[in-house]
Amino acid sequence: MRIAEFLSPEAVIADMQSRTKPEVLRELSVTLVRAHPQLQEERLVEVLKEREKLGSTGIGEGVAIPHGKLSGMTQLQAAFGVSRAGVDFEAIDGKPTHLFFALVAPENSAGVHLKALARISRLFKNPRFRASILEAPTAADIHALIIQEDARP
Incomplete structure (x- = not known):
């Protein structure tokens, strides 16, 4: 599984507000709906909020992976956003979060969902990669960096 399979260039935000x-x-839900009009914004927001109630998806090092499952979806979809200012996302390390990878999976897709979470988590463990994302000026540049890094063996 490659991130290119579920993250489209239209679903990347270079400078979150x-x-x-x-x-x-x-903001991540709005971006997902813009890239995938069949999705419903309010349902996405609710699914992501419900997951956050179980515990923050802020994994530390400035990264969060809000995620959830949604009935009626046929395949995994994602949005990615960069907050230059940083947001208090209640991350496990207590630091501001700058990189947000929202992942929404079909309701009955545990294996695919978990593989995607693991892949994203592994990718964003690399400090140089995180720094390159923060330095990238446009959504297209950010998307290209993610796809390029994900293609490495």
């Missing part, structure tokens, strides 16, 4: 966790979830 959100300042709070709920705003981040909304």
Whole structure:
């Protein structure tokens, strides 16, 4: 599985405007709907909020992977956003979060969902990669960096 299979260039935000966790979830949902019009914004926001109630998806090092499952979906979809200012996302390390990878999977897709989460988590463990994303000026540049890094063996 490659990230290119579920992250389209249209679903990348180079400079998020959100300042709070709920705003981040909304902005990522709006972007997902823009890239995939068959999705419903309110349902996406609710699914992501419900998952956050179980515990923050802020994994530390400035990265969060809000995620959830949605009935009626046929395949995994994602949105990615960069917050230059950083947001208090209640990350496990207590630091501001800058990189947000929202992942929404079909309701009965545990294996695919978990593989995608693991792949994203592994990719964003690399400090040089995280820095390159923060330095990238456009959504197209960010998308290209993610796809390029994900293609490495």
